[in-house]
Amino acid sequence: GAGVSQSPSNKVTEKGKDVELRCDPISGHTALYWYRQSLGQGLEFLIYFQGNSAPDKSGLPSDRFSAERTGGSVSTLTIQRTQQEDSAVYLCASSWGQGEYNEQFFGPGTRLTVL
């Protein structure tokens, strides 16, 4: 079956512009996570959604970052007024549930470059 897909695969934008990154999780997965992978750094948790519960936004680095998940499926991560330090690979993952034993399946990521 299809895995987690993300679009676009690459995004180049100018400083100050807004960007939207999309994630299509595996069908039936109730949990969805966003991570950021900066050059030479480990993955950094941003936000997760579980079913209809309120999302855990504790990892969002600033109020310029927001995310939504419509209909319990597709998710969009929005970065407003992008800065050069936002340049990174943004990875989405989904799992059957949010428990610590549930394997997270990752998408290929969106490489964001802010000029």
Next chain:
Amino acid sequence: KNQVEQSPQSLIILEGKNCTLQCNYTVSPFSNLRWYKQDTGRGPVSLTIMTFSENTKSNGRYTATLDADTKQSSLHITASQLSDSASYICVVSSRGSQGNLIFGKGTKLSVKP
């Protein structure tokens, strides 16, 4: 502070050779530890998962070990192949963490012919 440290940062080996990657963690309370393989331009893929009571877990040519007392894990790759060239990431979950993972920075492995 929950942390995962990996070594070496990078490694170059010849095809057919074995290698061992190291992971030390300070995550508490510990739940499980996974090793992920991340090919260039792709998302990470889980290789193994180990809980507190497991000392070793194999997946083909990959063998992971866990010492929960010293909070150390290793990933041993046997008879390396060119396709093993990737970043290997150690990931730890804490008990009751709701799936929040703590990632190491990874070891970048290059297998040369």
